[in-house]
Amino acid sequence: MSLKDVQSQKDFRNININKVGVKGVKYPITLLDKKNGLQHTIADINMYVLLPSKFKGTHMSRFIEIINENKNEINIKKIHHILAQTKAKLNAKKAYLEINFDYFVEKQAPVSKIKSLMSYSCGLHAFSSDVDELTLFVKVPVTSLCPCSKEISDYGAHNQRAFVSVYVKFSDMVWIEDVIGIVEANSSSDIYCLLKRPDEKYVTEKAYDNPMFVEDIARNVVKALESDKRIYWYKVEVESLESIHNHNAYACIEKD
Amino acid sequence: MSLKDVQSQKDFRNININKVGVKGVKYPITLLDKKNGLQHTIADINMYVLLPSKFKGTHMSRFIEIINENKNEINIKKIHHILAQTKAKLNAKKAYLEINFDYFVEKQAPVSKIKSLMSYSCGLHAFSSDVDELTLFVKVPVTSLCPCSKEISDYGAHNQRAFVSVYVKFSDMVWIEDVIGIVEANSSSDIYCLLKRPDEKYVTEKAYDNPMFVEDIARNVVKALESDKRIYWYKVEVESLESIHNHNAYACIEKD
Amino acid sequence: MSLKDVQSQKDFRNININKVGVKGVKYPITLLDKKNGLQHTIADINMYVLLPSKFKGTHMSRFIEIINENKNEINIKKIHHILAQTKAKLNAKKAYLEINFDYFVEKQAPVSKIKSLMSYSCGLHAFSSDVDELTLFVKVPVTSLCPCSKEISDYGAHNQRAFVSVYVKFSDMVWIEDVIGIVEANSSSDIYCLLKRPDEKYVTEKAYDNPMFVEDIARNVVKALESDKRIYWYKVEVESLESIHNHNAYACIEKD
């Protein structure tokens, strides 16, 4: 039985499609882990190609075949191979791959030294044309403590969970752990999954000693990124779930 | 042209369906507002009926017709009428109506007295069998400040945005504003959309003066609900977006 | 009592902040409605300004004051005024305003002519520097029916709910209703909140008569946008909740 290939039919509307493909494919992947070698996680994957104006449609199933073939090796080192394969199999000049996932890092509590796992939302967003371009995305939860509230109040200061989202492009390998380190060193306090009482005292006082607006966190993270020679582009977003409001404070700095 | 009514066909599987209907219908509604008379908002509506075992299907379009007919009058006073109409039009013994929406209340900042609008996620969840049963749901954002952190630290105390979700059943009319008032009086501090510096000083110090665990907020809200003679059932959930963790603290008390 | 203005302090890190402000402010607004004059809805608002390197922080409460002052007049005609006011009150060279909301349009069923309200997710995204730039966003749910599935199958064809997101910039006023009209005329079938049996027969057969890939819908919408002289930029995204997969098909075309 021969079934007609509708997608390969000629198209006469004369319109290129910038991106066409699959979105929201959930898939188990194995990432490179700076400390432990490998880490299992679940990815949410988007894959697209440029479709020239002459074709009616792309072949969606081939994207999934590529994901299947690279099973267990979907990570930062293999991304160039996957993009090249996508361009070849889909007969496309440009390919896009977006992988979003939770990543876990073991942290020691500051005083008790008890270990626990912190989760971070991360992503690898890659684009391939003549050359490949890769953006690493890491979202780090921290504590922000308001300098104004501390300054004007006789005691206390409002503080809250804040999220610092960092996007970086780099020449030499930058690890997720490196980005986390930069952010956690530049917030009112970093946060933990597990804290005992002496740890809680420590992070409470640390945050009070380091009051920062979202503006301060964004600028401090940018200063640290600027001093890292491997990184040639970044965008930093800070969003603070203000404890005294029902909306968030936000700051964003992007390298030109 | 006569089109067959497939839904009305006999069914022989002998299984009642507890709830069948439409889910996620977005619709503009006009609510009763304690202070201003009326308030426009957008509802997310679910409507179901009990379907007896003898029928193959329900008539989904009739639910939408009922919503349309009651346009501009979908509110707490009309709910009994809508439920009765649903049972009649769908020929059902039981009917369910769930309406979720954002509700806005004007609040004055504590010192500057500047007014702004606070938003609250609310719901009316109704069920009609021989009698009608109505549950009002109000989710109130507040500040929670940790008593342990305050006690053990030389200065400061971690605090954060917390959400108090209250579900109540009542004999005499209880307003959304009444539930908000109870919750806001029983948290470390209530929160505002707009605060100037003297207000920020006030809420910062107020929260520090009123440290509460999620357990404390839940119990204090329950005490206030218990003393309200109109309310004969409640469930109170407190979820605090801990500023020192990437997970939340949670407490729940439900009247037997 | 004089409280120190921490935000106005000098900053020495020499880093401009591209965007700083408030995010996720829920607020009731009144929009212009092409047919009915006005429409009440609820907005989710983000407001930012550019902060020059010399200042430590912005004044977050002023954003909320601006929203309050323009109460009941937050719509496409007033946006330029709000942006100008933001630049003036925040003493900023650039201002951003993003307003997202549900918008409702009455539609008549194709055969029975019964009226019901369809909901559409929409947005006004504005930026002001030397000149103002406004993007209108409209997300239209439609039916997509797969041409390949129809071609190769002896009977039937898989179809599904798909979302067409259109972003446009324009010289002369373009209404939300105009964008909806373009999209609904260029899908396998448009969809409705309320359909009786003759209507259901009509949309079923219409979709089967108009099979379209996400690629087809994107190209057809682009053709229609290209022929509208008011529109000088667009981006069109089509995302189809494939009924035979657990992931989505996606196409995107953006004008250079």
Add this chain to the structure above:
Amino acid sequence: MSLKDVQSQKDFRNININKVGVKGVKYPITLLDKKNGLQHTIADINMYVLLPSKFKGTHMSRFIEIINENKNEINIKKIHHILAQTKAKLNAKKAYLEINFDYFVEKQAPVSKIKSLMSYSCGLHAFSSDVDELTLFVKVPVTSLCPCSKEISDYGAHNQRAFVSVYVKFSDMVWIEDVIGIVEANSSSDIYCLLKRPDEKYVTEKAYDNPMFVEDIARNVVKALESDKRIYWYKVEVESLESIHNHNAYACIEKD
């Protein structure tokens, strides 16, 4: 340094707290896999205990310690152990554990026999008092094809992605794969991550040959669950993302 244990203080409000603990803890877990022995995934974990009226608060960090101690062994066979440990360490009469995660099963396409991974949202919801009670939750995406649309239309029939959520309590071990099998055999068609053209023809015609309302799917799944002697309680929810509407059709059957 001795830090005061505020949580252990006496409380005089005389109110038990039904559930208190941690919510939204993300954690990598290793599940039992019917075919492959083990499967790595990421869990979203909630853990609570009953707090007697005499205590001011629970000790939140102990929940995380329990998760850490059971690392790599958080699965259906270990749940009783974890619950017992929770009651012991928290000195509580009742404990709750809710684990939600994505689960992957390899499926062969119906004609080409190509293999791919399907993802399913699942959960283990456990409660321990004098005895333990365990509920398994599995959400299965399927195709639903409307019997009314097929009957009244000259050609075609609207169909769409639908989600069947099954909750079961059982005496002898029921696997996630068993529940998936029951649901996929009782829908218009099951769905796949990867389908080639002959497969697409097969599932298109299969769905057209098996038209089912949400009511039909719910009843057919219930019939299959009723005939499984291991299962003594169930709840079945079917939600269909109607391709002709912007809202969903819903049916729910729960065993008394």
